Amino acid sequence: MRTVTFLPSYRKIVVERGTTVLDAAQRAGLNMNVVCGGQGKCGKCVVYIQSGKTEFDKAKYGRFFSEEELKKGACLACETIVQGDLQVMVPESTLIQEQKILIKGLENEILFRPSTKKYYVELQPPTLSDPSPDLDRLLWGIQKSGGPDAEKMYAPLEKLRDIPSILRHSDWKVTATIGLVPGGYRVLDLQENDTSSRVYGVAVDLGSTTVVVYLWDLVTGIVVGVASNYNKQISCGEDILARVNYARKNGLTRLQALAVESINSAITSACNTAGIDRDDIYEVVVAGNTVMTHMLLGIDPAYMIAEPYVPVVRRALSIASSRINIACNPNGGVFAFPAVSDFIGGDIIADILACGMADRDEISLLVDIGTNFEVVLGNREWMFSCAGAAGPALEGGEVLYGMRANPGAIEKITIDPATLNPHYVTINNVKPRGICGSGL
Amino acid sequence: MRTVTFLPSYRKIVVERGTTVLDAAQRAGLNMNVVCGGQGKCGKCVVYIQSGKTEFDKAKYGRFFSEEELKKGACLACETIVQGDLQVMVPESTLIQEQKILIKGLENEILFRPSTKKYYVELQPPTLSDPSPDLDRLLWGIQKSGGPDAEKMYAPLEKLRDIPSILRHSDWKVTATIGLVPGGYRVLDLQENDTSSRVYGVAVDLGSTTVVVYLWDLVTGIVVGVASNYNKQISCGEDILARVNYARKNGLTRLQALAVESINSAITSACNTAGIDRDDIYEVVVAGNTVMTHMLLGIDPAYMIAEPYVPVVRRALSIASSRINIACNPNGGVFAFPAVSDFIGGDIIADILACGMADRDEISLLVDIGTNFEVVLGNREWMFSCAGAAGPALEGGEVLYGMRANPGAIEKITIDPATLNPHYVTINNVKPRGICGSGL
Structure with a gap:
């Protein structure tokens, strides 16, 4: 067994010789930025070995670094094998930073009829x-x-x-x-005795990048808490494809646990803010795309990323919360929205229900811009839908100055109608470093 | 810790000082005959302490023994406390003997429609x-x-x-x-692949004294195996009252496990005889009286033995077999017959269904003689029922020469119509020792 100490936080973890530094870092609780899912492809999981013996193929992965960086011990955590006790410096840029997540929306009037x-x-x-x-x-x-x-x-x-x-x-x-x-x-x-005033439900928007939970009082029909979190699965791969590949390498259990952890920490945070006991939550409704829903339930998503793109299930599912360890009353239930296909998931069904387009005679166009991008056109009689990847545009990929919603990202631009002077706002009001999805 | 060795089998068990000899014997797997449930009332759990230190109140319980027996170390296992390492002789009469159980019946033609x-x-x-x-x-x-x-x-x-x-x-x-x-x-x-020919069901008659299982081939509708067993709960009390009292003293878990063990060993025996894998059994249907059904499911029977005689549930129940550890396919189901009341249980509902009286215009009288005795009168439009204790009459109590169906019990008497000579048959064809239920 070898002890790996991560700097600057001095988090320690004991691992077997032969473990990757990435694996050790994740087990130590560090939220590593791993876009490719740990395949040595993206060059994002940079760490600096300060002391101790490792194995790292400089010939193969040296291209990610300058000579100077290599001299300082730079390497890719996912491709570096622990041989001895180590001290490893993890630069801030390698960690996933807390993000600002869009949680406000237009509120449609809905019929309140809790199940x-x-x-x-x-x-x-x-x-x-x-x-x-x-x-x-x-x-x-x-x-x-x-x-x-x-x-x-x-x-x-x-x-x-x-x-x-x-x-x-x-x-x-x-x-x-x-x-x-x-x-x-x-x-x-x-x-x-009488506990009838204490019954809550949670609506979960399970995105591949972010997780938002809304805590509802099921007696009054009022939202009493909202909290968000990035999806901790990011440490296993930035995009869906990378995560499915991670799942195929015996990683499904971990991905499932990370999805649950992400939801649970948001639920806990919403409950703490609202002063509510998690045991009073009896119902958790989850809307996510088809791959995310499969992963949350521990169902193999492997056959969805290659032809002929086949999910295991697209029905609505109702599961005891204790079966997947969601942080609510152990007798509570988890309801997962049904999907239409591999590409049009439960999140889009939830969109359609929430905006009411399925009840109208007029034709509506629904656009859901997230890491994926879905469009639905139709009315109460018919609907067409299609989907594509939008994440790169909103999260730093492809767009020249694009970046995630981290501090320094321009999140809003206004133009004064009188003077025509532009005005921008960055996250945390620091010097602009790029532009994020909301800014675009 | 003290070691107790039971003779003549030389079974050993290590127990804490202060344990009763009865408890030690049961944990060692001996099927002790305990009519009163271990309350020092029935005088059946006689053992002889051959060496070692015990505590036993001769003044209080001496009345069960002769002077000579007391000199030989006779005592009641339920009232004797282990103090040192012991050697304990258990006479054969203290053990529950293998019994002959009535498992043949008239077969009514039934519509075969497996669920x-x-x-x-x-x-x-x-x-x-x-x-x-x-x-x-x-x-x-x-x-x-x-x-x-x-x-x-x-x-x-x-x-x-x-x-x-x-x-x-x-x-x-x-x-x-x-x-x-x-x-x-x-x-x-x-x-x-094709395993469609291998699907079996089990019908269980869960009596307070005996358990009978019928193994059905659910493709052909044929009974392929039958096995029976005494109900191992007898070691916690001969009659229902004694067992409910045992349950009230934190004994419900043990009673539940013993009911399951009794069913499982009969299922195993039927499967072995028929050459069938228990994993091919997907359905287990249990008919038992209301107390037995509660105990099998681990539901508290305490409120059924005193006024106002209230069961917890009388509905039909459907439970995953793995929840109560029944020895069949872990994905199989257990169906428990519904009851009418505390006294008219699922066994009587099963009787009514099996004999077809609920489909007839003619009035029928149904009599179920077991440890309890139930009578149902009625037809397709109405039914009356009542119940009482019959066990003592059939199992040795009250009747002067009554005994259980052990070797030597007269089980059949015929009178030759020509000569008027009587003829009797005893169990195992040995010298008559008394008369059992079938004989009566």
Whole structure:
């Protein structure tokens, strides 16, 4: 085992000899900028070996560096093998910086009809003349309080095991959380006393670059918190193609965990800001493109990046949150939007629903500009859609002065109508270094 | 820690000082006869301490023994505390002996319509002109082979993860197992190539004394194996009341495990006889009384033995077999019959269905004589039922020469119509020792 110390943070990690420096850095929690997914192609994961023995093929990868840089120990983290204990300097430019993410939008009026509701019920204890089973007593009580038909509700085994003690311990005053799931209404939770004001849902926009979560109060229908995060999968590859290739090299488990981590840290941050317990979140709805959705669920995306471009599934999916470790109530559910195809994913379906174009007679044109770029044309009767890569244009690739939304990126330009003087705003109001997506 | 050695088998177990000898014996795997559930009341768990230090209150429990027996070290295992290393003789009469269980019955003609079926499909690989998702391709193939509507079938997450590699590795020739579950048809399993002839179901008669399993071939509709076992819960108490009391003293987990073990060893034995792999069993249907069903599922039965006699649940339940560790395919399902009340359980509902009385205009009288005794009177329009304890009469209690169906029990008596000479048959054809349920 070898100890690798990363500077300037002095983070240490113990790894086996033969590990790559990139792998060690990721395990140490550094958010390395790896555009190509660690294939030695992009030259972004630059580090400087300050002491210790490594293996690095200068003949093959020297082209990324000047003579001077090589003398200072420069190498590509993904192609450098740990041989001895190391001290490695990681320049700031190699780390993914905190980004500014667009989280405000136009708000369309929507019909508020949550699929998860809480019901507070005060039940009559059983008597010899009414010895109904605990479950029936509970479900009838919920139905009488305005809940679904008792016959359409069911309790999973772990809740059946809890019901008798919770009912008796609370003196028959309980709050049940009921969720609409395929096949009926499920008793998601049963709590003592009245907790009916505490039930939340989360809407997740799972992009390949950024993750945004909206925390909804499912009683009032109000958004009580918003938080965003870059997608931590970036450390395994900047674009979708690089990540699918990473997945093919036994990396799917890690990509899945990183997607979940990205969502969870945004949920945690939104909850902390709003002062809400994550255990009161019972519903998480995720809209993402087809590859992102596959990765989040740990389903192999390998067959989507080559002809004939075949996803495993495009249906809407409903999964217990505990199955993929989403940070909400362990009995909560995760709903993933359905896709149309490999290229038109659940994010676009969510766009279509949110903007209301599927309800209108007039023809609308929907444009979703993100790392990918999708266009949908149509109305309530028909729709056409197409998609292409837009990420390079918005995130620094191809555009001469293009860059990500890091400090120094021009994010807004206005022209005074009277004087015609232009005015720009950069992120963090520092000297301009380039232009990001919002600026373009 | 103390070592307790049980004679004559020389089974050893290491236990903490302060453990009861009964507990040590059960952990050593001895099937102790404990009618009262280990409360020092029935005097059945007699053992002889041959060496070592114990604590046993002779003043309180001496009444169960003669002076001579006490001199030989006789005591009740449930009331004897291990203090030092022990040698304990366990007389044969203290162990539950293998019993003869009634497993033959009249066979009613039934409509064969299994809820689990296998479909072998040969799919067309995807092309650019048909890039449908793997799941759709599979489900359409199943539908075309006579399966349910593709829209009504769904695949759980773990199967979605398996589908792409199995389809490609098998060259798109697979066998899918589809089960009818609440809410639709579930893809229970997906196997390479044609395994469609191997799909089995098990019907379990879960009695408080005995467990009988019938192994059905779900392709041909033929019973291919039968096996029986006593219910291993007997070691925690002979009758239902004693077992519920055992459950209340943190014993529910053990009772649940013993019920599962009893079923599993009967399933294993039936499979071995029939030469069938347990992994080919996808469906297990259990009929038991209300307390037994609660215990099998690990649901607290405590409120059923005192006024107002309230079960937790009386609905039919459908549970993944892996949730309660039933020895069948890990993706299989367990179906528990619904109950009417505390006293009229799923076993009686199964009786009613099996005998067909619910389909007839004529009034029938159904009598189920087991450890409990239930009577149902009625026809297709109405039914009355009642229940009482019958076990003591059939299993040795109350009846002067009554005994369980152990060797020496008279199990059959005939009277020659010509000579009027009586003739009896005993179990194992040995000298008569008493009369068992079949004999009565």
